[in-house]
Amino acid sequence: MAEAPEFPAAVLDALRQPLESGSISIHRANSVATFPARFQLVLAANPCPCGGGDSPEAACACPPATKRRYFARISGPLLDRVDLRLWVDRVTPSRLAMERDRSLHPGTPPTLTSREARERVVVARAKAAERLAGTPWRTNAEMPGPWLRGAGGLHPGSKATRALDLSLERGGVTMRGYDRVLKVAWTIADLEGAERPDHRHVGRALVMRRGVAA
Numbered sequence: 001m002a003e004a005p006e007f008p009a010a011v012l013d014a015l016r017q018p019l020e021s022g023s024i025s026i027h028r029a030n031s032v033a034t035f036p037a038r039f040q041l042v043l044a045a046n047p048c049p050c051g052g053g054d055s056p057e058a059a060c061a062c063p064p065a066t067k068r069r070y071f072a073r074i075s076g077p078l079l080d081r082v083d084l085r086l087w088v089d090r091v092t093p094s095r096l097a098m099e100r101d102r103s104l105h106p107g108t109p110p111t112l113t114s115r116e117a118r119e120r121v122v123v124a125r126a127k128a129a130e131r132l133a134g135t136p137w138r139t140n141a142e143m144p145g146p147w148l149r150g151a152g153g154l155h156p157g158s159k160a161t162r163a164l165d166l167s168l169e170r171g172g173v174t175m176r177g178y179d180r181v182l183k184v185a186w187t188i189a190d191l192e193g194a195e196r197p198d199h200r201h202v203g204r205a206l207v208m209r210r211g212v213a214a
Helices: 009-013 016-021 064-072 093-104 114-131 162-169 175-192 199-209
Strands: 023-027 032-036
Touching: 016 023, 114 175, 162 175, 162 199, 175 199
Parallel strands: none
Antiparallel strands: 023 032
């Protein structure tokens, strides 16, 4: 969803239910119909309404109140359901030149291709499905928080969750955010072929949620 803050807040908040439950219910006078609604949501936004907030040449012309109204359309409850957040720098000629030099330099490690990325994802999903055999779930995203923090094996207070526990205590994440960080940590571990997440995987998932991942 490009230019997400340009959508009315009510439209964006309508995504909260399907993001949480994987289904959507339509209520009518005499009946309720429920439909499957599992999807991957990608939101994109400019740094400000005028788009010049990150440009060294085109200075931002937006008053602070305008910026606040712009981003307030993405409510806290909706943003709490976004697992990964990333600031994308503006593309400049110098960045393009760096990428070109990187591709031409013989000693530079090759970047991951789309085919290679897909293969890693397929292997990771198979690993998750094997681990979750005997449960109602097949992917990390489906695991409910209470099970994840219990039988799922990542107990609060363990060495693996120490940084996340501290963030929860300080208000850096909500309880929903806590569980979502654990799910992302399991996904990172599966992608790396690890048996279970450790403090490094949980830490990376927490950094990605804070929007400072590179």
